[in-house]
Amino acid sequence: MSGTSGTSTTQSEPWTILRLLQWTTEHLKKSGSPSPRLDAEVLLAEARGCQRIDLYAAFNEEPPESVKAIFRDSIKRRAAGEPVAYIVGKKEFFSLPFHVTSACLIPRGETEHVVIECLDRLKKYQRVEGAVAEPSVVRVVDVCTGSGCIAITIAKESRKFGANIAVTAIDLSPDALAIAAENVRRLEVSEIVSLAEGDLLASLPDQSVDFIVSNPPYVSEAELLQLERGVRDYEPKMALVSGPTGLEIVERLIPQSADKLLPGGWLIFELSPMIAVRSLELLQKDTRWKYSGLVNDLAGKKRVAIAQRAS
Ligand SMILES: C[S@@+](CC[C@H](N)C(=O)[O-])C[C@H]1O[C@@H](n2cnc3c(N)ncnc32)[C@H](O)[C@@H]1O
Numbered sequence: 263m264s265g266t267s268g269t270s271t272t273q274s275e276p277w278t279i280l281r282l283l284q285w286t287t288e289h290l291k292k293s294g295s296p297s298p299r300l301d302a303e304v305l306l307a308e309a310r311g312c313q314r315i316d317l318y319a320a321f322n323e324e325p326p327e328s329v330k331a332i333f334r335d336s337i338k339r340r341a342a343g344e345p346v347a348y349i350v351g352k353k354e355f356f357s358l359p360f361h362v363t364s365a366c367l368i369p370r371g372e373t374e375h376v377v378i379e380c381l382d383r384l385k386k387y388q389r390v391e392g393a394v395a396e397p398s399v400v401r402v403v404d405v406c407t408g409s410g411c412i413a414i415t416i417a418k419e420s421r422k423f424g425a426n427i428a429v430t431a432i433d434l435s436p437d438a439l440a441i442a443a444e445n446v447r448r449l450e451v452s453e454i455v456s457l458a459e460g461d462l463l464a465s466l467p468d469q470s471v472d473f474i475v476s477n478p479p480y481v482s483e484a485e486l487l488q489l490e491r492g493v494r495d496y497e498p499k500m501a502l503v504s505g506p507t508g509l510e511i512v513e514r515l516i517p518q519s520a521d522k523l524l525p526g527g528w529l530i531f532e533l534s535p536m537i538a539v540r541s542l543e544l545l546q547k548d549t550r551w552k553y554s555g556l557v558n559d560l561a562g563k564k565r566v567a568i569a570q571r572a573s
Contacts, residue, residue, distance in 0.1 A: 280321035293341040301346050308350045309333040343491045355411040361444050365437035367501040369411040372559045373477050375566045377415045379530045380475050390526035400427045402473040407431035410442030417454040429455045463518040474519045476531040482508035509537045520550040525573040538564035545569045
């Protein structure tokens with residue numbers, strides 16, 4: 263590719279879309295990308311301002327120099343290990359486009375399970391106690407919100423079945439909250455989702471919330487070193503690492519949630535298989551939970567803990 267080295271093809275041959283994709287796929291493969299062809303297609307489509315599928319109908323076209331220059335720059339960043347989502351500034355979650363920067367975690371497919379488990383319960387939720395006059399607003403808190411992907415998706419999906427909810431999205435990082443604010447604006451949920459800076463649930467009154475959802479940091483210091491380069495070097499450490507054991511945030515989240523939830527309210531949070539058993543034990547030994555269990559992800563790994571507050 264023009265401006266790079268290592269291609270054996272002659273310079274007179276035009277840099278068509280197909281040739282750009284073939285050359286870049288090889289280059290990214292050598293740089294260690296686990297998905298070189300996909301990366302090349304996403305980055306070229308972004309540079310060209312089109313959908314990936316449109317590339318297939320334009321294989322023989324040669325893009326203008328302006329497009330090739332943008333593409334070259336993105337390929338350099340990707341080859342250095344930067345995740346594609348940060349390069350293009352967006353990531354799809356639950357079929358919604360989320361703006362992302364290196365200030366927030368890139369939303370993951372596994373986290374959609376937290377949303378699904380919450381929506382399933384929201385659909386049939388009725389306050390068992392709490393003496394709140396009807397119609398009551400169901401209060402949902404997404405703690406450790408990052409890009410806001412969980413809070414915003416629950417807000418948008420719950421509209422579809424007419425739930426009357428208010429979502430508070432909390433994060434300790436002001437930079438992450440700025441990204442969440444941008445997503446709240448772009449995805450048009452500002453009348454449902456409000457943002458708050460804080461350390462876990464400390465700022466909430468006791469027994470004031472119906473649902474607490476979270477994807478908290480749950481990686482241990484040792485596990486961080488084993489993660490792939492793109493995650494370890496580019497995603498915020500405070501979004502990933504909980505402490506030496508990986509359980510530190512969950513150990514605080516579980517009792518705080520029992521304080522803040524209304525009777526019959528639900529706690530739903532993501533975890534890793536490494537801390538799943540220990541997290542379940544923490545829930546089971548606290549008598550304020552009347553139910554607790556674990557849900558597997560699509561790969562069959564323990565991924566979500568669910569608990570219901572006793573009356
Ligand atoms: C694993 S990321 C999850 C982001 C987003 N919910 C998602 O699923 O993509 C964890 C988030 O927790 C935030 N965080 C870390 N410690 C926190 C704390 N003590 N209180 C509140 N937020 C915290 C980080 O800034 C980060 O945005």
